[in-house]
Amino acid sequence: MENLIRQSRLLANRTSTEHIRQIREQIEWNWRLVGIKGARGVGKTTLLLQQMKLSDPAFGHSIYLPLDDLHFSSNSLRETVETLATRGITHFYLDEVHKYENWSREIKNIYDLKPDLIIYFTGSSIVELSRQNVDLSRRAVMYDMPGLSFREYLQVIGIYESRIYSLEEVLSNHEEIALEINRGIKPLQYFSSYLEHGYYPFFLESLPLFPVRLKQVVQLVLESDLASAEASPVQKASKIALLLQIVAESAPFTPNITKLAERSGLDRNTLLRYLHHLERAELTASLYRKGKGITALQKPEKLYLDNTNLSYTLAPYRPDMGNLRETFFYNQLRRRHLIQHTDEGDFMADNKFTVEVGGKNKKASQVKHLSDHYIAADDIEVGVGRQIPLWLFGFLY
16 A cells, blocks of 8 residues: 555656646536546546646645556455545545456445545546446546647647637637737647647657657557457457558548458448447547437448547658548537538538638638538638638637
8 A cells, every 4th residue: 555655646746737738627526426538648647646736735635546557456446445545545536447347336336335535537538437337427427538629739838828719709700819819829830730749748748759659559549448348359450550541541531331341351340330439439530421320330421530640640641631621620629519421511510500621722612502601721820701710620629
């Protein structure tokens, strides 16, 4: 136990609180059971350690426990928590719970039997509470933690701070908003850097090592997280990696499930299930047709990588610019909005707004007859009328 306490304090002391994600302000830290899900690399561990450091500077009643620690190979979580509670620990920050077998049952037991304890836990975005052998959904308040938005990226590199804008504000008042931001900075000066390395906060630790570390993140998802989601070893992991590379090179990728199944050596349903896991792991983002329900065995109309950083890392050559633009737009909007495929335009937002994404010379010929149509145009600082700067959609969260 002494080693766990010592390790926890050492890690928390080493954690910088210079850059704190805005999601910290949105979390109800006084709730007895709080879960934070997100893709690998988006900063969940850092957030836990920052909260612990800021709320309990002396670490008198808090401890950080990574559940992939060797301690838990021979000690149960419940017994560990009960022992630490006798030493005055009341706040438990549990990291990577999906690495611990039966984590949901033990957390439920602790929650039910120890009402004086507060538990925060993080897990991979691929974890589904509903699939656990115990339902925590009635007890836990869950939060989804995405990577950095373009707005947050500008903030953490110390360039510009801005409030979040709603989609309705951007669509109706984009000229004034863009002018205001351009008075402070030139957003286009930083936009390409964000597309290449700004989504995952670990770029702050070492920019030269960023591509290597991101490839390691992808490999861990393919070799570990998918196996956890399947509850069995993943077949043809190398073929799934090839699929990600194909998506990265495409503009965008329209999946032919039959051909992909043949190339990967997987049957159709297994392939669709793996694609569903990849989306939940936030490596890919599927775009479905308007009006259709979404299931694990439904074929998406288009398939994107989750974010543009993955495009630069996984594509052997510079990724297609059209693909990058659409990937950025989809990534920044789908956190808070329903985004669907439509035959008229590139995206349908909230069953109402049709958006075409392209360069500064993009025309609205396909959608101009629609009353709520817009163009998200790259390479412009300020838009006019229904033409909106693409970068401005990065200020929605």
